[in-house]
Amino acid sequence: MNKKVLLWGGIAAAVLLCLCVGVFILGAGVTFFGLTSSEEPQDVSVDISAPSQATVGQSFDLLITINNFAGRSRELNSIDVDADLLEGLRVTGTTPPADSYDTFGFFDSYFFYTSLPANGTAEVTLHLQAQAEGTYTGWVDTCIDDEASCVRRTISIAISK
Template structure:
């Protein structure tokens, strides 16, 4: 019986550690799935363009927080939208860009601080590459939290 006691203690400690890990992961996922609070996002773009036409997608991010700076880390634009276009220019220039591991969106890292009550424009100059209806999410990220807007542009063949 005395050799069984350490084994039971070991299983008990292992079970407690696993339970703690599961609860911690759940809390982290719950926190990261919440929208960024105190942020307003406005997308301005042409809704109808022709193949070859260039236009601006302007993402205006407003920090509506009374006292807290918004630490905008990234803007994610989903490929459902970007697949119809070539990104010709971005202002301000992002610090880096990369695709996500699952190929769903492209991340533009800005690491931009927006003071309380201020707004900042992020302008993506796009050139239409193919005809179709292109619609996709645009995520404004602050660390692991984000707020989502939708971009849509209809591209027709050039006349």
């Protein structure tokens, strides 16, 4: 076979491979961005109260207070917890109880589908247990009306033995 044909065939194969890899990386990036990006909802505020320190084995609560300033009812869709927090903490339950739960690898979601009254306040408590020594920092998203409209708050908890 001719060396030119082999050379051009090799170049064509390399270009095709690069295109395929590029499309894969672009698709993965778009998917990741779509799953992790959100727009903060209007007329809602979220406050999180949690201890800054705990000891391994200790149980404690993370209180989420949601204020709906809209003149209409809204829906608490879900509360999402960053996997970085879950490396040292375990969620043992929620109050009110979540309707369902799912894990997405880099965060866990607790779905509530609960009505937030117009101009009202609601509270959700995540019951946690400290699992491993270290300082754990991550985000908690409170998603209103759908899973892409979230208020993000970052917390940090130092766990000692």
